[in-house]
Amino acid sequence: MARDPAGARNAEEAVISELVERLRSRDWRLTAQRRVVAEVLAGEHVHLSAEAVYDRARRILPEISLATVYNTLNELVAMGEVLEISTGEGPKRYDPNTTVAHHHLYCVGCGGLRDVSPEGLDTLSLSADERHGFELVGVDIVFRGRCPQCQAPATAGAHAVTSESGSA
Ligand SMILES: [Zn+2]
Ligand SMILES: [Zn+2]
Numbered sequence: 001m002a003r004d005p006a007g008a009r010n011a012e013e014a015v016i017s018e019l020v021e022r023l024r025s026r027d028w029r030l031t032a033q034r035r036v037v038a039e040v041l042a043g044e045h046v047h048l049s050a051e052a053v054y055d056r057a058r059r060i061l062p063e064i065s066l067a068t069v070y071n072t073l074n075e076l077v078a079m080g081e082v083l084e085i086s087t088g089e090g091p092k093r094y095d096p097n098t099t100v101a102h103h104h105l106y107c108v109g110c111g112g113l114r115d116v117s118p119e120g121l122d123t124l125s126l127s128a129d130e131r132h133g134f135e136l137v138g139v140d141i142v143f144r145g146r147c148p149q150c151q152a153p154a155t156a157g158a159h160a161v162t163s164e165s166g167s168a
Helices: 008-025 032-040 050-060 066-078
Strands: 083-085 093-095 103-107 113-116 142-145
Touching: 008 032, 032 050, 032 066, 050 066, 066 083, 066 093
Parallel strands: 103 142
Antiparallel strands: 083 093, 103 113
16 A cells, blocks of 8 residues: 555554554553454544444454444553543543643544644643642643634535534
8 A cells, every 4th residue: 555655644553553552561461352342443533432442443344343442442541551531522532642642633523633732831730739749640631623614604504514423
C-alpha cells in the first residue's frame, strides 16, 4: 500500500506502533484480540468510542466480542496507555496519544474530536482556596464548537446531519 510520506497517517501509525511496542515491553499479554483493539485505536480516526472500536475490530477479527473490547479498553486505561475522554455528551472516547500532552476540540454537531495544543495553559492555575485540599493530577480542556461541515447552512431547512454523524 502506497503511503503519503509526510501525511498525518504516518504520525498516527507512529502512535499506534508505539502503543503496541509499549504494551509489548510491559509484558502485557498481547493476544490477537487485544492486539486488534490496540491497533484499531489509531488509523484515520483516533478518539473512537468503544462501539466504534468494536466495529473496526470485528472487521479484522470477526469473533471478537464487545465485552472483550470493553475489558481491553478498561485495562489499557488503567495502565495509563490509553486516555479516556469524556466530551460531556455521548459515549466516552479512547485516545492512544498519551505521549504528547494535548487537549481537545469537540464538534457539538457531529461529535468530531481533534487534538489541540491551546496556548496560555502554563498560566492556568487554581488558587489554594479553589483547590479545596485536592492534590491535582491533571487538567483536561475541551473546546466546543461546530466544525466547518456542521457550520454549512442546512439545505432544505431541516437537519443536514448525515450518516457520517459520530463517525469521526
Ligand atoms: Zn461537526
Ligand atoms: Zn487526543
